[in-house]
Amino acid sequence: MSAVLTVEHLSRSFGAIKAVDDVSFVLRQGELLALIGPNGAGKSTCFNMLMGQLKPTSGVVKLNGEKITGLAPRQIWRKGVGRTFQITATYSSMTVIENVQMALISYHRRIYSMLPYAHRMYWGRALELLDTVGMADQADRHCAVLAYGDLKRLELAVALAHDPKLLLMDEPTAGMAPRERIALMQLTADIVRDQGVSCLFTEHDMDVVFAHAHRIMVLNRGQLIAGGSVDEIRNNPQVQEVYLGGGMLFNAAEEKADA
Amino acid sequence: MGLFFAQLLTGLANAGALFMVASGLSLIFGVTRIVNFAHGSFYMLGAYVGYTLMQVLPGVVGFWGAVLLAGIIVGLIGVIVEICVLRPVYSAPELFQLVATFGVILVIQDLTLMIWGAEDLLGPRAPGLKGIVRIMDEPVPQYDLALIAITPFVAFALWYLITKTRVGILVRAATQDREMVGALGVNQSWLFTGVFFLGCALAGLGGAVQLPKGGADLLMDFNILTSVFVVVVIGGMGSLPGAYLAAVIISVLNVFGVSYMPKSTLVLMFLVMVVVLMFRPFGLFGREEVAGEHGQVGEPERPIKPAGLKIRLLVAAALVLLGLIPVMGSNFAVVLVTDILIFCLFAASLQFMLGMGGLVSFGHAAFFGGGAYVAALFVTYAHTPMELALILAPLGAGLAAVLIGWVCLRSTGVYFAMLTLAFAQLLWSLVFQWGDITGGDDGLVNIWPSAWASSNMVFFYLTLVICAGGILLLRHAAHSPFGYALRAARDSSRQAEAMGINTKRIQWVAFAFAGAMAGVAGGLFVFSKGSVFPNELEIARSFDALIVVFLGGVKTLSGGWVGGASFEATKDYLTRFEYWRLALGLLIIAVVILAPEGIVGSLRKLGERTGILNNAEDKR
């Protein structure tokens, strides 16, 4: 399969500290790739460089073969990359559907228009997107009163508004209850499968990662120390030492795998 | 060379008082997040209280004792203000408290007038330091040298207090997250009160210590306020070394400006500030202000919907009623309502930018006065007819807003606010000092409407159409994609940028749009009055608009014009009395405490509670 995202020798230093050190990997079409690692390993720095929030010290990021390093987040978005945030970022003064409409208005380059009523624009498409993530029944609710899990789903709908080729999700299930986590990742996996989107995500919940990722990469002290299938990573002694620990917390995942 | 050195010393001496006042403002802002507009008033009080004490206390000990006592007394007055006025509104949305401090300014102004009278007071000279010293053949007052020596001690003591003591650690912790400090067992109310005492005492000290050099007068409060804002911003909010360095730069610059470029003195300070902020958007020693970092967010804003049929009919009916005023009411009422309408459009333009865009401008008068001056200049020098001048006014103001916005939007939050203030002051100083063209203090006069619109009645209808049209246009813009994108940039610039919205550019366009609309109001204003004076560009004008928007309700669509109408009408009524500022100030404070969501916001709450209005979320 063809490479959607190609990362070559990506590095970023803060002063003397190398937060990300010579990271290279490829994300293939239709793949659900997890990036895991301890706190401070450089996951967020890595993500911020892919999204354009942070300029790399060196290295290149390519989207479908086209170099996107150095572009602003909004330019990268226009190239067909959707993202969700670790801490949800939604427009709290708007309704649920207006959040999605805003993305559609921007996608159709109508943000400087002063004539039409915004809340009537692209309403049907917005509702469709909300339906995809199961939020259609809450379309007219005020965004500020939503439950956290619903905000996460809304963010996903927003990220899908411009039919992205690539989804970047930074800890998509942080702060959610276990069942919600599995459901959200199941939803993401379905979207990846049905719409031909590729997805890169970071995550701390190993249940989620082991259940859904097609492939896993492990980052430690800025360097990629391992990459491979779920089983390879789970049984990798180096990964266990720096990240997974003694397994006190994975009984559930084990049981699920056994069942 | 000798003169140069002597002037340097004068500048350093002047920096003393400025530093004390500025560090006080910076401290208070750091911990309480309140931009204390009344800080200049505490400085003024320090001077008056110090003056009275010096009359009573004799000798060297008496003089310095009076200075210290003045600081303490002003600090205690600050404590009273903090407890009575600010404590009730700490939980209100950020920046709302500055409205209360504006009320405090008015109250202190009139109380000072009552107690000490309108005469300027000449400060007594310091016993033992009345003479001069010759340095390189130039006379330098001994008192200046004393000030130069004392200031670093004050600065060091403050620095030590903040960085080395437990109290300082708590203050810095509270600067970042006061709720958490409370949860760790520290009584934050008293920490706040303590910081307020210290900040106000420093202002009072500054006022008393400069008595031998400057005396005391009733304009001191606003006069120092701009310099203090400039100092705090150049130095960086919350940085003591920054405040000291900036105070020295500004004071020295002022002294040299007076001798070498007398026409530029007022402009100079703002130019320096603009240049500094262009390169260091958060001042010399400041750090970036992160929005929402302080756990003070208030209730989230509601979604907006265009008005339904019922409301539209109501608005139409209200407009018809307004249209009947010239037929039914007196000539006085016509003139008054004309004034109010113009002010409402001005306020609504600020409301658009502030409410929808979250762009808090302290200098919106630049565009109101700017528009007024554009129209007046064209009429005076090019004999432009009114119709054309009314179009040129918003164009000119809009253009100014494009340029000013480009610079200001490099900063955010309080720095943005201060920059807009600086530009408004810059414009004001230009107009004030460039008397050959602008008439300076005498203003531009004899600017009357075209013949067809010269009667009060016709001009009233013209104003009504333009102002109501402008307000409705602003309102429609809020519901358009542009208004939504502006709110998106305010709610989460992170998400907005990640969905292809150029947030800075959206804000820039909004800034220019709001500026142009203020320019429309300014143009109308000139023709309604027949003249324009520099005070239309003044800080006080900008504050009027700002206060009105907050009083009306920032988080509502109609807060701007509702606040504007109530404020102008009240002010018109109160100015008949001698101590109207006192009354207005107390009224503002009362509204702030009783209706923390503004008039419209609080009425809406009341309506929902009584069931007259219903809240969409409750139905679920």
Next chain:
Amino acid sequence: MLELKTVNAFYGKAHVLNDLSFTVGHGKVVALLGRNGAGKTTTMKSIMQMVQPRGGTVSYQGQDITGWAPHRVAKAGLGYVPEERRIFTQLTVLENLEVGRQPPREGCVTWTEEMLFELFPNLAERRGNRGKALSGGEQQMLTIARTLMGNPALVLLDEPSEGIAPVIVEQMAHVILKLKNEGLTVLLSEQNLHFAQAVADQVVIIESGTQKFAGSLADLQAHPEIRDAYLSV
């Protein structure tokens, strides 16, 4: 030691806690379980009076503390470790600890900086660093250490395992057990049942602000249907 009686709390008009009643015994570790948005954080804040309960009482060592200011609650011996870490990023590690310092309390451990550095060795190397230079796990440790500086008798830990690497979560579990051995009482909120099982004596389950279960860990084991209904492992 701590007793909640029919505590109710609201955000605006939203009823977030509904008649919550449970007790935390002296020297016990109690886990408050429930999914996100169930009201765990609000429960913690209601105990600290950072959210004022509307109805019901919170009493601590027999004394009704409802309506007290949060700093008074803290002074009485309750230590609060918030979920979002909320360390003072501009202050150094040592200064952060200083903010938490309170006078010694009778019957409680009197913590010193050195004892805390022994408990959290990572922090010792970073004592002069500003909070913002710490990693997420180190920040979490600093939050706990800062609270311990107040020599609390009861510690409220809000989601100590959220968003940190599994290795650090294990360390966190050991720390909680150590605190228990020192005689401290702990109330922690969790979504991670495994973590709770590793440290807790008692369990309280809430769902949509309503209490669904309160009892020992063994009780919960005996009722798998409750576990399945509300904890969704």
